[in-house]
Amino acid sequence: MGVRIRDVAAGDMAAITAIYAVEVTDFVNTYEYDVPDQAEMARRMQDIVARGFPYLVAEIDGEVAGYAYANTYRTRVAYQWTVENSVYVDARFQGHGVGTALMQALIDACVARGYRQMVAVIGEPSNAASIKLHERFGFHLVGVFRGLGRKHGRWLDTVQMQRALGPGADDAPTHE
Template sequence: MPEATVRPAWPADLADIASIYRHYVNTTTVTLDETPPDHAAWSSRYWSLAGRGLPFLVAETDGRIAGYSYCAPWKTRSAYRYCVEESIYLAPWATGRRIGGALLDRTLDECTRIGIREVIAVLTSETGAPESSSFHLHRSRGFEVAGRLKGVGFKNASTIDTVIMQCALADPDRARLAAGQRV
């Protein structure tokens, strides 16, 4: 299995990014979006994040976009300027190949490089269901559960919780986790 190359996203990648996300919107509860964003919405998001200098990355393998990640401001108030919300999605054919870990590692590295202190991940979980692979991926990279909002979403005839996870980039435990050491 070829290793994925993680690189900055380009405008030419937006159609593939939209296709990956469309799959999750239309067939899963991992996002609470019920209508996939169109190309114009993705373009607006891309240029907004690029203008802020925030990471927007893709993983490429076998010449195909295997997944993407990006960070957006957590809140618009200036006091939140060192905190972002991270999103990561993989093409269905790319799951289970360690591509999510490569994307998340590079995303966190880029956040550290630009001075971000806190990264938030908001994950969905069907009420009563076991934690997802995304939950375990984030946990393995030093994210901790900061809270759970029960039953706040309803999609595909399922009640959905959101799990808020947080990673302090200056946390020495995160550095040890990244090095493969137990905390």
């Protein structure tokens, strides 16, 4: 049962929507309250891909096991070399290396595109699996925002982690 990573395809959107729906309804890994429908998830994916960011899918035995993408960290021009990552794994495939494979491929794709920093915004300090995944890839804790969001009737702290990509901030980018 090997993990295969590839670029997202339109036919993946039903599985991606289902994976994300569980995150919205049952967890605080996203701060959305309402589950987006498949058309909205497809629109979001198309927007991300059209702007040149990587959007990847992990497959196990031909089934979508998870997905990951990078997106704008902030919209101001000075942040153009920094991306925020998102990695979601179907609960049925957790513990099978899906998150690790997705994270490595996403980092590689971002380095190839010339990005210099990657930021992880993790929905809660108790999300040990996500924090450990990021630590394995060289992310370090930047800080914890206390009570930054509210979901499921409680205030949520938000973990911020960061890692350099390629040469990071050690030299100037190829364009400014």
